[in-house]
Structures are given as structure tokens and as C-alpha cells.
Amino acid sequence: MIWILDITMLFFLVVCAIAAISIKDLLSAIIILSAYSLIMAIVWVEMHSVDVGFTEAAVGAGITTVLFIATLARTEGRSED
Amino acid sequence: MKTLALFVVVITGAMLIYAGQDLPAFGDINSPSYQAPMTQYFIENSETESGVTNIVTALLASYRGYDTLGETAVIFTAGMAVMLLLRRRER
Amino acid sequence: MSRIQESVIIRTVVRIMVPFIQLFALYVIMHGASGPGGGFQGGVIFGAAIILYAMIYGIAEGKRKMSDALDKILASTGLTIFAATGLACIVCGGMFLQYNAVPLLPDPALVSKYLIDLVEIGIGITVLAVMISLFFDISPPESESEEVEE
Amino acid sequence: MSGIIDVVYAEYNYWIYVTLMMIGFYAMIAKKNLIKKIIGANIFQTAIFLFYISLADVTGGTAPILVGGHGGEHAEHVEHAAEVIYTNPVPHCLILTAIVVAVSTTAVALALIIRIYNEYGSIEEDVILAARRELQPEFSEHARQKGVAEVGEQ
Amino acid sequence: MTGFELIATHLPVLAVVVPLIAGFLTPIVGWIDRRLPWYWVMLAMFVVLLIAGSNLATVINSGTIHYKLGGWDPPFGIEYVIDLLNGFVCLIIAFIGLMVSIYSLESVKKEVPGKTTQFYSVFLLLITGLMGMTITGDIFNFYVFLEISSLTAYALIAMGDRGDGVVASFNYLIMGTVAASFILLGIGYLYAVTGTLNMADMQSILPSIYENRVVLAALAFFMVGFSIKVGLFPLHAWLPDAYTHAPSTASALIAGLMTKVGVYAMIRFMFGVFTPAFVIDVNMTEILTWAAALAIIVGSVLAIAQSDIKRMLAYSSISQIGYILLGVGLVNVIGMQGGLLHILNHSLMKCALFLVAGAIFYRTGIRNLYQFKGLGKKMPVTTTVFLVAALSMIGVPGTVGFTSKWYLALGSIEADQWIFVAVILVSSLLNIVYFWRIFDNIWFGHPHEIEQIKRDEAPLTMLIPMVILAILCVFFGFFSCYPIEYIFEPLAKALLGLGGAP
Numbered sequence: 005m006i007w008i009l010d011i012t013m014l015f016f017l018v019v020c021a022i023a024a025i026s027i028k029d030l031l032s033a034i035i036i037l038s039a040y041s042l043i044m045a046i047v048w049v050e051m052h053s054v055d056v057g058f059t060e061a062a063v064g065a066g067i068t069t070v071l072f073i074a075t076l077a078r079t080e081g082r083s084e085d
Numbered sequence: 086m087k088t089l090a091l092f093v094v095v096i097t098g099a100m101l102i103y104a105g106q107d108l109p110a111f112g113d114i115n116s117p118s119y120q121a122p123m124t125q126y127f128i129e130n131s132e133t134e135s136g137v138t139n140i141v142t143a144l145l146a147s148y149r150g151y152d153t154l155g156e157t158a159v160i161f162t163a164g165m166a167v168m169l170l171l172r173r174r175e176r
Numbered sequence: 177m178s179r180i181q182e183s184v185i186i187r188t189v190v191r192i193m194v195p196f197i198q199l200f201a202l203y204v205i206m207h208g209a210s211g212p213g214g215g216f217q218g219g220v221i222f223g224a225a226i227i228l229y230a231m232i233y234g235i236a237e238g239k240r241k242m243s244d245a246l247d248k249i250l251a252s253t254g255l256t257i258f259a260a261t262g263l264a265c266i267v268c269g270g271m272f273l274q275y276n277a278v279p280l281l282p283d284p285a286l287v288s289k290y291l292i293d294l295v296e297i298g299i300g301i302t303v304l305a306v307m308i309s310l311f312f313d314i315s316p317p318e319s320e321s322e323e324v325e326e
Numbered sequence: 327m328s329g330i331i332d333v334v335y336a337e338y339n340y341w342i343y344v345t346l347m348m349i350g351f352y353a354m355i356a357k358k359n360l361i362k363k364i365i366g367a368n369i370f371q372t373a374i375f376l377f378y379i380s381l382a383d384v385t386g387g388t389a390p391i392l393v394g395g396h397g398g399e400h401a402e403h404v405e406h407a408a409e410v411i412y413t414n415p416v417p418h419c420l421i422l423t424a425i426v427v428a429v430s431t432t433a434v435a436l437a438l439i440i441r442i443y444n445e446y447g448s449i450e451e452d453v454i455l456a457a458r459r460e461l462q463p464e465f466s467e468h469a470r471q472k473g474v475a476e477v478g479e480q
Numbered sequence: 481m482t483g484f485e486l487i488a489t490h491l492p493v494l495a496v497v498v499p500l501i502a503g504f505l506t507p508i509v510g511w512i513d514r515r516l517p518w519y520w521v522m523l524a525m526f527v528v529l530l531i532a533g534s535n536l537a538t539v540i541n542s543g544t545i546h547y548k549l550g551g552w553d554p555p556f557g558i559e560y561v562i563d564l565l566n567g568f569v570c571l572i573i574a575f576i577g578l579m580v581s582i583y584s585l586e587s588v589k590k591e592v593p594g595k596t597t598q599f600y601s602v603f604l605l606l607i608t609g610l611m612g613m614t615i616t617g618d619i620f621n622f623y624v625f626l627e628i629s630s631l632t633a634y635a636l637i638a639m640g641d642r643g644d645g646v647v648a649s650f651n652y653l654i655m656g657t658v659a660a661s662f663i664l665l666g667i668g669y670l671y672a673v674t675g676t677l678n679m680a681d682m683q684s685i686l687p688s689i690y691e692n693r694v695v696l697a698a699l700a701f702f703m704v705g706f707s708i709k710v711g712l713f714p715l716h717a718w719l720p721d722a723y724t725h726a727p728s729t730a731s732a733l734i735a736g737l738m739t740k741v742g743v744y745a746m747i748r749f750m751f752g753v754f755t756p757a758f759v760i761d762v763n764m765t766e767i768l769t770w771a772a773a774l775a776i777i778v779g780s781v782l783a784i785a786q787s788d789i790k791r792m793l794a795y796s797s798i799s800q801i802g803y804i805l806l807g808v809g810l811v812n813v814i815g816m817q818g819g820l821l822h823i824l825n826h827s828l829m830k831c832a833l834f835l836v837a838g839a840i841f842y843r844t845g846i847r848n849l850y851q852f853k854g855l856g857k858k859m860p861v862t863t864t865v866f867l868v869a870a871l872s873m874i875g876v877p878g879t880v881g882f883t884s885k886w887y888l889a890l891g892s893i894e895a896d897q898w899i900f901v902a903v904i905l906v907s908s909l910l911n912i913v914y915f916w917r918i919f920d921n922i923w924f925g926h927p928h929e930i931e932q933i934k935r936d937e938a939p940l941t942m943l944i945p946m947v948i949l950a951i952l953c954v955f956f957g958f959f960s961c962y963p964i965e966y967i968f969e970p971l972a973k974a975l976l977g978l979g980g981a982p
Binding site: 054057059062067075078 | 212213214216217220221223224227307310311314315316
């Protein structure tokens with residue numbers, strides 16, 4: 005475990021999480037959520053959990069994002085808060 | 086609403102941190118979950134018993150295969166639920 | 177039909193990529209026993225290949241490749257494979273999902289290995305079918321006639 | 327030095343999980359936008375998964391995939407297993423299942439959001455509430471008063 | 481080994497696998513013929529009922545059943561454990577499921593037109609989830625099935641009244657996700673300090689580390705999570721809307737079963753994962769009883785204020801859940817018996833009441849209870865069922881409701897908590913108040929609202945299950961000694977650790 009890398013990653017996770025819930029443009033929020041999932045996947049692989057990291061990269065950063073964006077296309081793209 | 090939410094969140098967070106002091110340290114090889122008979126058994130026997138080198142796969146499909154059946158059922162349920170919600174009606 | 181969907185480069189690249197992604201997905205499913213991967217991840221990747229195709233060539237074209245009826249049948253089939261494996265173990269005198277009770281090969285560990293592969297394939301089929309159906313259901317309908325009523 | 331880092335590091339990790347969980351939890355409760363709520367739910371669940379995965383990690387461990395070829399000569403591999411430290415595979419297995427559950431919940435939630443938008447033309451909670459109030463102009467209240475009036479007549 | 485013996489050994493797992501397989505084969509069955517799914521569901525539910533009955537009989541005759549899934553020994557693999565508690569809850573699930581599935585034919589055709597196949601598929605998956613939650617002896621497996629039942633419930637609720645149903649379902653989804661996440665976090669905490677996932681194993685390890693704060697936090701997370709799931713008073717916000725706006729079939733199923741299984745899970749976690757001594761020691765039971773008492777009063781008072789019959793029943797559900805948890809929280813044998821008997825009582829009568837509400841809605845399109853005038857002449861059988869079930873809820877002697885409230889009151893007296901006796905009495909009076917309004921309208925009101933009064937009874941498929949449920953309410957009122965003797969008394973003693981194998 006490379007602790008400097010790990011600490012940086014975890015810090016980025018918090019930044020991404022705060023950004024994802026506070027940005028008003030929903031498309032950006034979803035892309036940030038996707039980045040959050042990807043960083044999470046990297047953190048997990050770094051914690052020697054390759055299977056879970058793989059799954060999160062495929063599901064959290066892939067399918068979930070696609071579904072979110074498809075939903076946005078059918079609803080509206082801006083949020084009041 | 087926002088203040089209430091903040092209040093609930095702070096209380097929950099405080100509880101988590103209060104409880105977290107007693108959790109085993111990060112990466113500790115002597116933690117109860119690692120030293121438990123279950124973990125050791127899986128690491129030692131999974132290959133001889135299920136013929137698979139990836140312990141996680143052995144766990145997922147064999148030892149806890151029933152969980153995985155449930156998981157697949159969850160996926161199927163989600164598919165059915167979304168179909169029920171968004172498909173047009175059959176005529 | 178957006179500009180991206182009309183781009184020849186993207187259409188060609190996607191057409192070339194999709195089989196490779198599917199091949200990779202099959203590799204991931206079958207490789208789950210000895211490395212990272214497994215039915216779920218492979219199924220998602222396989223589904224993603226078809227989703228990519230449908231995104232570029234349009235939902236209607238995607239549905240030509242993967243019709244609703246086929247989707248439903250595949251989703252049920254995958255789970256049936258899984259549950260049938262479990263029930264087969266019962267018939268052979270073991271507990272539910274006790275793979276090594278099936279007297280297929282002399283070495284119970286090897287039977288277990290092959291049945292785990294079979295189960296992973298079952299999971300993969302269900303997951304890919306459901307992922308595609310989720311995308312088709314959630315993505316915006318292309319024509320007014322397909323709009324959800326209610 | 328490394329001892330201090332370990333202590334700080336362990337605490338730091340835990341604080342981060344709690345922070346992430348609480349960010350997600352807060353978004354689920356306080357945000358008015360329905361998609362934001364689901365984003366919050368995703369963050370909350372992923373943070374819990376992170377907690378599980380970090381439980382599994384062992385200093386100096388390696389991924390729980392047995393070292394050395396594939397099946398056949400089992401005895402040899404058991405020996406291998408004794409030398410190498412593997413991380414705990416159990417939480418990995420649990421979280422694989424939980425991730426699937428999380429994506430299923432998200433899909434159902436998004437389908438519900440689409441239906442809500444089709445009905446009310448908005449994905450903001452307060453707009454929907456206002457629209458619901460307008461659609462049912464105190465139907466039940468009115469009917470009850472009417473009913474009470476009739477009981478009074480008898 | 482003959483085929484019959486072979487099946488008999490595997491009954492515990494078949495109770496879950498049969499509805500699961502039936503559930504995912506339903507799309508194919510419906511693809512063959514649009515009308516088949518109803519018969520298919522009935523067949524599946526009938527088989528499940530037989531399995532559940534046979535399981536309970538085995539437990540009563542020869543003790544707890546252990547079933548090792550995959551043949552792995554308990555802490556390593558997943559284990560199914562059927563004792564009196566979950567054997568009995570399973571039987572209720574299977575029975576109510578069968579009744580609702582019989583009832584569903586006409587109602588689903590009208591309320592969910594054109595989607596019956598998917599509806600029945602989801603219906604069976606809901607039964608699977610509830611069954612799996614109940615039978616399992618493994619806490620993570622519990623979580624997986626909890627999610628199956630939650631997802632199906634969201635889908636079923638959303639099929640109800642156009643916009644309202646969807647919004648109610650979304651609110652439930654948010655609360656349910658919070659609850660499930662809390663439960664997952666609690667499971668993680670317990671796993672971190674014990675290294676096992678098996679309930680029995682965990683119960684044997686936990687006493688040595690009770691001073692660990694992690695254990696206390698895990699208990700708190702479980703209790704909050706389950707309180708949301710069962711709709712205990714301060715956390716009930718999702719419940720009234722969800723019950724009101726769901727299709728009547730789904731309301732009956734969810735009101736009759738979901739919360740009961742939640743209560744079961746609460747009991748199981750309090751007494752089957754943690755120990756009674758610990759739960760009492762950290763005052764969790766006392767908090768529970770006071771919350772339950774509050775729920776009883778507030779639920780009853782709010783029910784009076786409602787004019788929509790389904791919403792009224794939903795609020796009364798909140799108060800009835802309070803009764804069950806009051807009995808459980810008293811932690812004495814009599815109170816516990818009362819609480820457990822009330823699970824039976826509440827599933828029977830609340831299911832019957834929601835079925836009646838659905839039948840009335842099906843025939844007249846009315847849900848406002850001030851417009852029910854003259855209904856007694858129009859739908860005599862349906863309204864009689866309503867009368868019986870309502871009397872059982874009030875607790876009139878001769879119905880099962882009386883017995884359970886009697887035990888609850890005795891339990892409160894034994895615990896020296898006279899205030900709870902008062903709570904039970906006051907709540908019963910409030911029950912009379914809100915049901916009296918409906919009786920008054922149905923039998924004594926002038927039929928302005930329902931124009932031409934002629935007998936227009938609900939279809940036979942709707943009547944049969946309602947009548948059976950009403951008969952059972954009375955039957956158990958007179959013969960409650962048998963279930964008490966064979967199930968509830970040994971069960972209550974075993975749960976509280978007062979001798980006798982569980």
C-alpha cells in the first residue's frame with residue numbers, strides 16, 4: 005500500500021463527492037460521480053481487491069453513468085440546489 | 086429541512102466516529118475478521134474443495150453461491166421492475 | 177440523430193470494436209475462475225458492447241440485434257441455468273448448490289470447477305440481458321409513438 | 327516514524343469513510359432534486375463498500391488469487407498458500423453482491439424519476455409537492471365536510 | 481431414497497427456490513398465453529403453502545431444522561435455520577400470499593391493465609424475498625433477500641394511482657435505501673469484530689466483546705434500519721402514502737406481510753444475533769416499548785382524521801405495529817406471546833381489510849369512506865367481512881384481536897407498566913371511534929352516494945379469500961389456545977432464553 009497515493013486518492017474522493025452533490029448542472033454532477041466511481045475502483049484495486057475494483061469500474065463508472073445520462077435525456081438537466 | 090438533515094447527519098457521523106475507535110486498525114493482520122476461522126479456512130481450502138484459484142470466485146459461486154443466486158435474482162427483479170414501470174402496455 | 181451519430185469514423189470504429197468487446201467479455205466470464213472477473217463483470221461488459229452499438233446506431237437498430245422477446249427469454253434462461261444447477265445437485269443427492277455431489281467426473285474439485293463456470297455463464301447471460309433491457313427502457317424513445325403512456 | 331504514520335493513517339482512512347457516508351446521506355435527505363438524491367445514495371453506498379474493502383486489506387498482503395498456475399496438483403498450492411499472505415476474500419465477495427444490489431436500486435429509482443417527470447413535468451421535490459396539491463384541491467377535505475353536513479341533516 | 485424423501489429433506493430451501501423459479505419463469509408462461517400467469521402464481525403459492533406448512537409441522541414435532549446450502553458447514557457456508565419463529569412467519573407469508581393471489585385476478589386486470597405478466601413475476605419475487613429474509617440464518621444473505629423484497633415492493637407500489645403512486649414509491653425508495661444502507665453498515669460492523677456472518681455463530685461470539693462500542697453501534701444501526709422498514713412512529717413517513725396509493729393487491733400484500741417480516745427481523749436480530757441480556761442491558765427494549773406506545777396512540781389518532789379508507793388503514797397499521805413491538809419490548813413471556821399472536825392477528829385482519837377496500841374500489845370506484853352510505857345493502861358479504869376484521873382489530877371478545885390484546889395487557893401488568901395498559905385501552909377506544917364512522921355509513925347511512933342500490937357483490941375470486949380470512953379471524957379467536965400452546969409459548973420462552981431449545 006503506497007500511503008501517499010492512497011491519502012491523495014481518498015482526498016480526491018471527498019472533493020468529488022462534495023462537487024457531485026453541489027454542482028447545479030446535473031450532467032456535470034453525473035460525470036463527476038463517474039470520476040468518483042473510477043477513483044474508488046482504483047483505491048479498491050490498490051487495496052488488493054481486484055474483483056471488486058473491476059466490477060466498480062464496469063458498473064459504477066460505466067453502466068450507472070449511462071443510465072443516469074439516459075434519464076437526463078428524458079428529464080431536465082438543471083437542478084435548483 | 087436542511088438544518089434537520091444536517092442535525093441527523095452530524096449525529097450519525099458522531100456515532101460512527103465514536104464507535105470507530107474500537108474497530109480493528111487498518112491493515113492489521115491480527116484483526117478478528119482476518120483471524121476468524123472462516124477466512125483462514127477459505128484461504129487454505131478453497132482450491133482443493135472447489136478447484137478454482139481465485140478465492141473470491143470460489144466464495145461467490147460455491148461457498149456463498151446462494152447469495153449469488155439472490156444477487157442474480159435482484160438484477161432480474163430490477164429488470165422486471167423497470168419494464169413494469171416504463172414499458173408500454175401490451176395490447 | 178446527433179452529429180456524433182452521423183460521424184463515419186465513429187460508426188466504423190464502433191462496428192469494428194463491438195465484436196472485440198464481446199470477445200473480451202467472454203474472456204472475462206470464462207477467466208473468472210483463475211483471475212479477476214466472472215459472470216457479473218463479463219455480463220456487464222457484453223451488455224455495454226450492445227449498449228454502445230445502440231447508442232451510435234440508434235435504439236431501433238439495437239433492438240433489431242436484441243429484441244425484447246429475446247431479452248426476456250435470455251434473462252430467464254440465465255437464472256434457469258443457475259437454479260437448474262442447484263436443483264441438479266439436489267437430484268444427485270447433495271444439498272442445494274453442492275457442486276461436488278454431481279458424479280460427472282471422478283475428481284469432485286474438477287466437477288465443482290466446471291459447474292462454477294456454468295453458473296458464471298448463467299449469471300453472465302442474465303446480467304447482459306437485464307443491462308440491455310434497462311438501457312432500452314430508460315433511454316429516450318426515438319419516436320412519439322413509442323412514448324410511454326400514463 | 328512509520329508507526330506514527332500507521333496510526334494517523336488508520337484514523338484518517340476511517341474519517342474519510344465517515345465523511346463520504348455523511349455527504350451521501352446529507353444529499354439523500356436535504357437535496358430537493360430527485361437525481362441529486364440518487365447521486366447521494368450512490369455515494370453513501372459506495373462509501374460503505376469502501377469501509378468493507380478496507381476491512382479486508384492486510385498490510386503486506388496480496389490479492390486473494392492463489393499464486394501458481396491452475397488446478398491439478400493441489401498439495402503444492404496449499405504449501406504456497408502458507409507462504410503468501412492473502413487479503414481477506416470474504417468482504418470482497420459480499421461487496422460484489424452489494425454493488426449489484428446498488429446498481430439495481432439505482433435503475434429502479436431512475437425509472438421512477440422518469441415516471442415522475444412524465445406526470446408532473448419536474449424533478450424538483452417542492453415543485454412536485456405544489457403540483458400534487460394543485461391536482462387534488464382538498465378533495466378529501468371537501469368530501470369530508472360534505473359527508474359531515476349530510477350526517478348533520480339526519 | 482425415494483423421491484418423496486428426497487424432496488422432504490430439501491423443503492427448507494425449496495420454500496424459497498420454488499417462488500423464485502416460478503417468478504422468473506412467469507414471463508415465459510405469460511408469453512405462451514396471457515391468461516396463464518394467474519393460474520401459475522396460484523399453483524406456485526399453493527406449493528409454497530404446502531412446503532411452509534410441512535416445515536412448521538416438522539419443527540413442532542422434531543425441533544429446529546438446519547439446512548446447509550451447498551453442503552458447507554455453518555460458519556463457512558450459508559445455513560438455513562427454521563425454528564418455531566420463522567416457521568410460523570413463513571406459514572403466514574405463504575398463506576396470505578395464496579389468498580392475495582386468488583384475489584388478484586380481477587383486481588390486477590382492472591388496476592394494472594396490460595402488464596399482468598410482469599406484475600405476477602414481481603409478485604412472486606416479492607414472496608421470494610420475504611421467504612428468504614425469514615428463513616435464512618446468515619445475516620448477509622438476509623440483506624440480499626431484503627433488497628429483493630424492497631425492489632419488488634417499490635415496483636408494485638408505483639403501479640398504483642397515476643402520479644401519487646410513483647411519488648409514494650420514490651419516497652419509500654429513498655427511506656428504504658437509507659434503511660438498507662444502515663443495515664449493511666451494521667452487518668459490516670458486526671463482521672469486523674466477530675469475523676463471522678452466521679447468526680448462531682455470531683451469538684456465541686458476541687457476549688465476550690459486548691463492551692466493544694462497535695457492537696452497540698451495530699445494534700443501533702439495525703434498530704434504526706428496521707424501524708424505517710416497519711414504519712415505527714417517528715420514521716413512518718413513507719408508509720401512509722405507499723399503502724394508500726398502491727394497487728389494492730399490492731397494498732394487501734405489503735400491509736399484510738412486509739412490515740410483519742420487518743418485525744420478525746427485528747425480533748430475530750435482537751434475540752437471535754444479540755442476546756436478550758445485552759439488549760435489555762443497553763435499554764434498547766425500554767426505548768422500543770416507549771416508541772411503540774407512542775406509535776399506538778399517534779397512529780390511532782391520525783387514523784381518525786382520515787377520510788380515505790386505505791389511508792386510514794395505513795395509519796392504523798402504524799398503531800398495530802406498535803402493539804407488536806410493545807409486546808416484544810416488554811421482554812416477558814406473556815407480553816412476548818401477545819406480540820407474536822398479534823403478528824398473526826394483524827396479518828389476517830389487515831390483509832382482509834385491504835382486500836375489502838380493494839373490492840369496494842373495484843365495484844364502486846369509491847375510496848372516501850363518507851361515500852360508503854348504503855353499501856351494506858349493496859355488498860353484504862364484503863361489508864360483513866369488513867365488520868369481522870374491524871371487530872378483530874378493536875379487540876372484541878371472540879376474535880383473535882381480543883386474545884392478543886389481553887396477553888399484551890397482562891404482559892404490561894407483569895412488567896409493572898400500568899401506563900401501557902392504559903395505552904392499549906385508549907387505543908382500543910380510538911379504534912372503535914374510527915371504525916364506528918364506517919359502520920354507521922355502511923349500514924345506517926342513507927344511500928345518496930351509491931345511486932341504484934341493488935346487490936352487486938364483488939366477484940367470486942375476490943370473495944373467497946376475504947371470507948376465508950374473516951373466518952380465520954374468528955376461528956383463532958376461539959381456538960387461540962392451540963397456536964399458543966404449540967407455538968407461541970415455547971417460542972417466547974426460547975427467545976428470552978428461559979429454557980427449552982429454540
